[in-house]
Amino acid sequence: MTRARITGVGSCLPPRVVTNDDLAAVMDTSDEWITQRTGIKERRWVEPDVTTSDLALGAAQEALAAAGITAADLDMVILATLSPDHEFPGTACFLQAKLGIAGQPALDVRQQCTGFVYACAIADQFLQTGHAGRILVVGAEVHSKGLDISTEGRDVTALFGDGAGAVVLEAGPDEGPGILSTHLHADGAGAGDLWLPAPGMAYERFLSPELLERGLHFPQMNGRAVYVNAVKRMSEAVVEAVAANEMQVGDVDLFLFHQANLRINEAVAERLGIPGEKVFNTIDRFANTTAATIPLGMHEALKAGRLREGMTVCLAAFGSGFTWGSILLRW
DSSP states (O other), X not given: OEEEEEEEEEEEOOSOEEEHHHHXXXXXXXXXXXXXXXXXXXXXXXXXXXXHHHHHHXXXXXXXXXXXXXXXXXXXXXEEOSSOSSSSSOHHHHHHHHHTOOSSOEEEEOOGXXXXXXXXXXXXXXXXXXXXXXXXXXXXXXXXXXXXXXXXXXXXXXXXXXXXXXXXXXXXXXXXXXXXXXXXXXXXXXXXXXXXXXXXXXXXXXXXXXHHHTTTTSOEEOXXXXXXXXXXXXXXXXXXHHHHTTOOGGGOSEEEEOOSOHHHHHHHHHHHTOOGGGBXXXXXXXXXXXXXXXXXXXXXXXXXXXSOTTOEEEEEEEETTTEEEEEXXXX
C-alpha cells in the first residue's frame, strides 16, 4: 500500500494589484460594500499578454524546486482550471510544453472551484494504484479577461482574481505524511445557478452576435443559492472526511477552505464549531481564484508558519456544478 504525499508547493500571482477602490472608479460600488459582503479588499489581475498556462508554469516551477525534482521526473500533469488558454486542446498540454517535457499524460480538470480537490483525488488514485510515482497538480485561473467590468457585472466581477498554485504529489509509504482520504460529490441540478452560458454547443452556433448582445459570455450567479449550498455542502464534506478517518472536527489542526467568500467560510466554521485561528484565509488579498485558492492558501500558510510538519489538515471546496469535496491529509 502507498500514500500520496505532498513534497513540494508553489504559487504564482500577477504583480498587478486591483483594489476595491480601483473597481469603484469604473463601476457603482465601494470598498465598504465589497468588504462587508465578501471580505475581499484586493485581487491580482494579469496583464493582457499573460495566459493561464503562464501562471501555471510559474507555480509549477516553484513546486518542482521545493520537491527537489525536475519536470522530467514527472509521470503525469493534471491542471484544474475553468479559464483555459483555448477551448481546445487542454491547457495541461500547453503547460507540459512550457515545462519542456513530453510523453506523460496531461489532463485538464474542469470542476471549477472544486477543481483542485478533484485533481488531487485523481492523482491520489493514480499514485495508490502504482500507475504513477510523481504527479504535478496545478490550479490556475485568469478570470480578469472574462469579467463584465461594469456596474451591471459588479456582483460577480468583485469576487474574482487571477493566480495559480501547484503541488507535487509523490507515492510514499502507507504511514506518516500524506493523503488520508478524499471525498467528491456533485449535483447537476444546480448547474444553472453558477455558470458561463456561452459560448457553447447548446446553441445553434457556438458563438454568435446575439449571444454576445445578451451578455451570455459573462459568468452568471444566483448568489443566494450558491451561499446556502456552499455552507451546507462544505460543512458536510468536512464531517465526512474526519468521520472516514475515525476523527472529530476538533482533531484537525488547520482548515484550508476554498476562498469564494469570507462569509461562507465563517458560516462553515461557526456551524462546525471551528475556532477562527484554525482556518487560514487569503480571500482578503487574492479574492476568488477558483481552482487556485486552496494551493495558493497552502503555500501562503507554509510561508507564514501556519502549516507545519505533523499537522492534520482538511481541504474543502464547493463550486459550480454544483460540485463539492474534501481531503484529509497529514502534513
